Amino acid sequence: MTRDNVTANTxxxxxxxxxxxxxxxxxxxxxxGDLSMREYDxxxxxxxxxxxxxxSDLNSHVLLSQPALSRLVHRLAGxxxxxxxxxxxxxxxxxxxxxxxxxxxxxQIGRQHxxxxxxxxxxxxxxxxxxxxxxLCQKLHR
Amino acid sequence: MTRDNVTANTxxxxxxxxxxxxxxxxxxxxxxGDLSMREYDxxxxxxxxxxxxxxSDLNSHVLLSQPALSRLVHRLAGxxxxxxxxxxxxxxxxxxxxxxxxxxxxxQIGRQHxxxxxxxxxxxxxxxxxxxxxxLCQKLHR
DNA sequence: TTGTGATATATGCAAACGCATATATGTGAC
DNA sequence: GTCACATATATGCGTTTGCATATATCACAA
Numbered sequence: 001m002t003r004d005n006v007t008a009n010t011x012x013x014x015x016x017x018x019x020x021x022x023x024x025x026x027x028x029x030x031x032x033g034d035l036s037m038r039e040y041d042x043x044x045x046x047x048x049x050x051x052x053x054x055x056s057d058l059n060s061h062v063l064l065s066q067p068a069l070s071r072l073v074h075r076l077a078g079x080x081x082x083x084x085x086x087x088x089x090x091x092x093x094x095x096x097x098x099x100x101x102x103x104x105x106x107x108q109i110g111r112q113h114x115x116x117x118x119x120x121x122x123x124x125x126x127x128x129x130x131x132x133x134x135x136l137c138q139k140l141h142r
Numbered sequence: 143m144t145r146d147n148v149t150a151n152t153x154x155x156x157x158x159x160x161x162x163x164x165x166x167x168x169x170x171x172x173x174x175g176d177l178s179m180r181e182y183d184x185x186x187x188x189x190x191x192x193x194x195x196x197x198s199d200l201n202s203h204v205l206l207s208q209p210a211l212s213r214l215v216h217r218l219a220g221x222x223x224x225x226x227x228x229x230x231x232x233x234x235x236x237x238x239x240x241x242x243x244x245x246x247x248x249x250q251i252g253r254q255h256x257x258x259x260x261x262x263x264x265x266x267x268x269x270x271x272x273x274x275x276x277x278l279c280q281k282l283h284r
Numbered sequence: 285t286t287g288t289g290a291t292a293t294a295t296g297c298a299a300a301c302g303c304a305t306a307t308a309t310g311t312g313a314c
Numbered sequence: 315g316t317c318a319c320a321t322a323t324a325t326g327c328g329t330t331t332g333c334a335t336a337t338a339t340c341a342c343a344a
Binding site for chain 2 (some may be wrong): 001009011015062063114121132138
């Protein structure tokens with residue numbers, strides 16, 4: 001294996017380790033109520049969408065199989081946090097959007113989670129380093 | 143929210159997105175056989191340990207609850223890929239290690255996976271950038 | 285040495301997941 | 315229009331997960 005390949009694999013392993021450690025740390029925060037982090041992730045994704053989104057579009061943001069996401073969305077709908085409606089343009093699609101209750105719940109959790117993320121990451125990295133990390137990760141998923 | 147906090151949250155979101163996209167891409171490779179990526183992850187972690195490891199030590203490397211990891215390890219033992227033995231020093235502990243078959247299986251999958259990781263990451267980042275990413279991620283989980 | 289609390293792993297059980305596939309709708313060739 | 319194929323979501327089902335808790339062992343004080 002070439003040196004570059006070793007470097008690439010080391011980088012991936014570091015990213016995995018950082019992801020696991022930080023995720024575990026955030027999951028331990030007592031801010032999630034009766035939601036799982038995955039459910040919150042969907043609420044968060046929806047909160048950044050100006051218009052209703054198809055389940056398949058959501059699926060490209062969430063690391064979950066299509067059936068699992070479909071059921072997750074319907075669970076959230078059952079709790080009144082999202083609304084599922086037909087897509088007028090494509091009868092196969094389902095358009096998902098936050099209800100007011102869902103938006104409120106996302107904001108409430110998101111406020112605390114954002115604080116926690118900021119506290120943890122700024123404890124390890126400078127402003128410049130955080131920007132570098134963002135830039136590198138963005139290059140990675142294109 | 144301060145500028146630094148926004149930067150930290152942006153960085154975390156980028157890392158999450160990169161992790162999800164790359165994980166999905168690697169999972170799609172037809173190299174895993176009858177193992178899940180989580181099961182491979184345990185084999186890989188074991189392959190880097192010179193001596194048998196306790197389940198609780200494994201658990202700090204794998205993002206999985208203790209009962210789930212315990213059952214995963216016993217599944218792997220049932221397939222003859224790992225060996226579980228008592229810890230002579232601490233009767234509560236279970237020491238886990240790769241069997242020859244497990245080591246062989248890890249190597250076989252690992253070879254192909256490492257190639258795939260290298261191909262994907264070097265396509266997006268230079269050698270220098272990969273080193274920077276490693277350094278930043280390592281700082282993150284301390 | 286016995287009791288008390290901590291730690292390592294295992295187990296019962298309901299919930300959630302992934303895979304395969306069904307259903308419904310869209311798209312384009314003929 | 316209709317047939318064949320592609321796409322979006324849903325459902326059946328066996329497996330895996332997490333939570334709560336049980337069990338076994340350790341550490342150490344009385």
